[in-house]
Amino acid sequence: TLEHAGLYSREKRTSEEMKLLQRASIEMLRIANENEDDFWLTILTITTAHFGLGFNRALLLLTKDNHRILYGRAGVGDNDTEAAMLGWERDKERKYSFDSFLEDVIAKKVLPTPLQKFIAGKEILVQEFGNKIGRLLEFGEMIELSEEEASTQFPESITCGFTPSECALIPVRAGAHILGLVIVDNKHNHEPLNKNSLGNLQTLLANAGLVWETLRQRAQSEELLDANYEILGGAGYQSLQETLNLICKAARNFSQANWAIIYPIRKIEKSPFYEFEHEQFGHDGKLKAPVNISKEQPNVGGVSMRVLHKGELIVNDMDMESPILGDIKLSENHFIQREEVKALIGIAIKDPHTRAPHGILYLDY
Numbered sequence: 001t002l003e004h005a006g007l008y009s010r011e012k013r014t015s016e017e018m019k020l021l022q023r024a025s026i027e028m029l030r031i032a033n034e035n036e037d038d039f040w041l042t043i044l045t046i047t048t049a050h051f052g053l054g055f056n057r058a059l060l061l062l063t064k065d066n067h068r069i070l071y072g073r074a075g076v077g078d079n080d081t082e083a084a085m086l087g088w089e090r091d092k093e094r095k096y097s098f099d100s101f102l103e104d105v106i107a108k109k110v111l112p113t114p115l116q117k118f119i120a121g122k123e124i125l126v127q128e129f130g131n132k133i134g135r136l137l138e139f140g141e142m143i144e145l146s147e148e149e150a151s152t153q154f155p156e157s158i159t160c161g162f163t164p165s166e167c168a169l170i171p172v173r174a175g176a177h178i179l180g181l182v183i184v185d186n187k188h189n190h191e192p193l194n195k196n197s198l199g200n201l202q203t204l205l206a207n208a209g210l211v212w213e214t215l216r217q218r219a220q221s222e223e224l225l226d227a228n229y230e231i232l233g234g235a236g237y238q239s240l241q242e243t244l245n246l247i248c249k250a251a252r253n254f255s256q257a258n259w260a261i262i263y264p265i266r267k268i269e270k271s272p273f274y275e276f277e278h279e280q281f282g283h284d285g286k287l288k289a290p291v292n293i294s295k296e297q298p299n300v301g302g303v304s305m306r307v308l309h310k311g312e313l314i315v316n317d318m319d320m321e322s323p324i325l326g327d328i329k330l331s332e333n334h335f336i337q338r339e340e341v342k343a344l345i346g347i348a349i350k351d352p353h354t355r356a357p358h359g360i361l362y363l364d365y
Contacts, residue, residue, distance in 0.1 A: 017200045020052060020098060025207050027102065032211050038105050040074040043208045045110075047184060048076045050088060051097050053197045053204075055184040059119050059162060062172070062180035063126075064256070066316065066343050066365055067137065070129070070180065072122035075115030079163050081188040118161035128155040133169065133181075140171045140178050142202060144193065168193050172205045174213035220254055227254075240264070244282025248361075252284050257363035259285035259339070262349070263304070264359040274308065274357065285364075288339055302326055303333070303346065307360050313346040339364065 024046055032039040040060055046052040057077030061070040078084045094100075104110045112120075126137060130153030136143050145153055150164035167185035171178050182205060186193060227250030231243060248260040261283040265274040306325055307313045315321060315330065318341060322331035330336060336344075341364045349359040 017053060017197065020046065021200055021204055021207075023098065024204065028208060029211055031105070032215050036212075036215075037074075039208075039212070041076070041110060041116075042101075042105065043204065044074050044076040044182070045101055046098070046204060047182065047201060049096075049098075049101070050091060051101075053201055054194075055197070055201075056084065056186045056188045057115060057162070057184065059115060059158075059183040060172070060180065061119075061124075061183075063137070063178065064123075067178070068126055068342065070124050070126055072119030073180070075117075075119040076113050077115045078113060079115070079161070079187075084188045115162065122157065124155055124157050128157070129153060136169055136171055136181060137178050140173050140176070142168060142170045142198065144168045163187065166193070168198055170198070170202055170205055172209045172212075174209040177213070179209050179213065224250065224254055240280045241282055244280065245284060246282075248282050248284035251361065251363060255345070255363050257285070257345075257365055259283070259287060259364040260362065262359050262361050265308075265357060303330065304360055307346040307348050308357050311348050311350075313344070315344050318342050318344070341365065 024042070028039060028042060031042050044058045044060060047058045048055050058075065059072070060074040062073045063069065064071055078087070090096075101110070126134065130149075132143055132145070132149070133153055135141075145167050147165050150167055151159060154162070154164060162183075165185045165187040167183055170182050170184070172180045172182060182201070184193070184198075184201065227246070231246045231250065244262045244264070248262055251257070252260040262281060264277040264280045266277055267274055303313065303325055306323075313323075315323065318331050318336065322329045324330070325333075335341070343365040345361075345363040347361045348357050349361055350357050
């Protein structure tokens with residue numbers, strides 16, 4: 001009888017969670033369209049609330065800077081067990097539900113929890129995390145950590161405000177693209193992490209990742225259209241350099257690069273080589289030291305000649321995949337070393353009809 005009662009209880013809980021996820025999948029797109037903060041708050045509230053998946057605490061960290069940094073996006077929960085228990089009891093007494101929460105979101109009545117205040121805006125290099133978390137970000141598979149493992153896999157900047165305990169880390173992904181991760185645990189009631197609830201959380205985060213990526217791409221497309229209107233609208237009356245500066249600004253904002261520059265080029269008469277038009281180059285962003293463009297020209301075997309011949313040069317990680325150009329590795333280039341460039345994109349700008357090169361765009365990270 002006890003076994004059957006337990007099975008019924010588990011099946012009922014799973015059914016309720018599935019109904020909530022179906023409802024959440026409808027609501028999350030509406031909420032994300034209105035406010036990104038409310039969107040992630042809703043995801044983590046469903047993760048932790050008694051009407052949701054019921055985990056004690058949750059942290060959301062998203063990637064940035066070519067997956068070199070994890071930054072704190074949202075948190076729900078408390079390190080203090082007594083305060084957490086009181087909050088749960090209060091919610092049960094007032095029969096707090098998903099609908100109640102949505103009403104509070106609309107009315108801006110949801111107060112940030114201590115973990116939200118702790119994690120919001122925090123930026124941590126991925127290399128500061130342990131190798132298990134690094135593999136999660138590379139392969140996108142959920143991992144579980146014991147309390148001891150959590151103490152070593154998380155950097156001190158996390159453990160100082162998120163007391164380690166047995167936990168699970170679930171990737172936030174859009175297809176094969178890993179956007180970040182969510183950490184959940186049951187620090188206060190010490191219940192085992194429910195496998196069905198973890199599976200449902202994976203489903204919830206997969207849907208959330210697709211929604212967020214879709215909205216982000218739409219926003220980027222709108223920004224690109226706005227930039228096109230601004231650039232093309234001004235091209236008729238402003239100098240080429242001013243137009244190239246606008247293009248660099250748009251490209252840098254769109255790609256989140258630190259530095260963007262466009263070198264217009266012209267073919268040297270009676271020669272197969274090209275030269276930069278120094279008086280016309282455009283750029284956007286800040287460098288550690290100013291570049292003397294007037295002294296630079298594309299060298300045989302150099303970076304610019306490689307871009308012109310191949311059409312593009314993409315280096316995702318300068319430390320891991322530095323190509324050899326000419327006699328030296330790209331990572332040994334004086335500009336790359338001085339500016340501490342960790343990734344770059346070089347693209348040849350070509351006439352759409354004749355395919356003749358007109359310039360080179362560089363994006364540095």
